[in-house]
Structure formats: structure tokens, C-alpha cells
Amino acid sequence: MSPEARSKVMSRIRGKDTAPERVLASLLEPHGILWEAHVRSLPGRPDFVFAEQKVAVFVDGDFWHGWRFPLWRHKLQEKWAAKIAANRERDRKNHRRLRRLGWTVIRIWEHQLKKAPEACRERVLHALDTPYL
Structure with missing residues (x-):
């Protein structure tokens, strides 16, 4: 794939409101x-983020988060390989930071x-200690 084509493909990848995030939102709503x-x-x-309960949920793409x-x-x-390795290291650091701040961290792949x-x-x-419906 040419650098231009790769750039075009990569620019379309979203960081927010991804399909997996929308699936989880539809399950919680x-x-x-x-x-x-x-x-x-x-x-x-x-x-x-569920601030009252101090619960943070990450929905990670299998490829980008390794x-x-x-x-x-x-x-x-x-x-x-370096990009994904850096993502994984950043994920670990953020997980530790949140835990030190007293948050429960959930990672869903x-x-x-x-x-x-x-x-x-x-x-x-x-x-969240929420009864199931």
C-alpha cells in the first residue's frame, strides 16, 4: 500500500464513539x-466514566491496543510495532495512575x-454494584 493510501485509511480510524463503544453503551442504556x-x-x-462509583472503563481495539x-x-x-508497543505501555501507566487515585479500572477488549x-x-x-435487570 502506498504511503498516501495508508494515510487515507489511517485518517478514517476514530478515537471516540467507536463501534465497540457504541455496543457497550447500548448494553448499559x-x-x-x-x-x-x-x-x-x-x-x-x-x-x-462513572464518577460517583469511581469506575473507569476502557473499550480497547484488539489491534491498536495489542x-x-x-x-x-x-x-x-x-x-x-513500536506504535502498538507504545500504546500498550501508555495503557499500563494510565491503569496504574487511575488505581493510585482510587479508581476501579475495567478494560474490555x-x-x-x-x-x-x-x-x-x-x-x-x-x-458499579448495580442490580441486573
């Missing part, structure tokens, strides 16, 4: 739960939402 999205004042700008990265890192150009969306919803509801 029937429960009447309110959240803030991408709160800038918190480390890592979590995708879902699900099982060591198994497929060798297939990437060094530029992309894209493939988990596809395979078992109800289980993902239950993880969040359990952390």
Missing part, C-alpha cells in the same frame, strides 16, 4: 445508568464485546 465519556481530567481519558501482541508483533513493520457482550455488561454492572 436500558439500565438507566448515566456516564461521562472521555473525561480529559482522568489519566487515559477513559471511554466510560491483544496478544507478542504473538503477532513479528508480522508488523517496525514503525507499527473488542473481541470480548463481539463474543460475549452480556458478560461485558455484567462486568461493568458488577463494578
Whole structure:
């Protein structure tokens, strides 16, 4: 792929309101739960923030956040391997920062939402100590 074509493809990738985020939102909405999205004042700008309960939820794409990265890192150009490695390190640092601030951190992977969306919803509801409907 040419650099121009790659640039065009990469520019279309969104950081907010992604399809996996919309799936999780649609699972939580029937429960009447309110959240803030991408709160800038918190480390890592979590995708879902439940401030009253101090719960932060990240919905991570398998590729960009490196699900099982060591198994497929060798297939990437060094530029992309470095980018994903940096994303993973930033995720770890933000997780630790939030925990030190007293937050419960939940990380939901894209493939988990596809395979078992109800289980993902239950993880969040359990952390919020909210009865299931």
C-alpha cells in the first residue's frame, strides 16, 4: 500500500464513539445508568466514566491496543510495532495512575464485546454494584 493510501485509511480510524463503544453503551442504556465519556481530567481519558462509583472503563481495539501482541508483533513493520508497543505501555501507566487515585479500572477488549457482550455488561454492572435487570 502506498504511503498516501495508508494515510487515507489511517485518517478514517476514530478515537471516540467507536463501534465497540457504541455496543457497550447500548448494553448499559436500558439500565438507566448515566456516564461521562472521555473525561480529559482522568489519566487515559477513559471511554466510560462513572464518577460517583469511581469506575473507569476502557473499550480497547484488539489491534491498536495489542491483544496478544507478542504473538503477532513479528508480522508488523517496525514503525507499527513500536506504535502498538507504545500504546500498550501508555495503557499500563494510565491503569496504574487511575488505581493510585482510587479508581476501579475495567478494560474490555473488542473481541470480548463481539463474543460475549452480556458478560461485558455484567462486568461493568458488577463494578458499579448495580442490580441486573
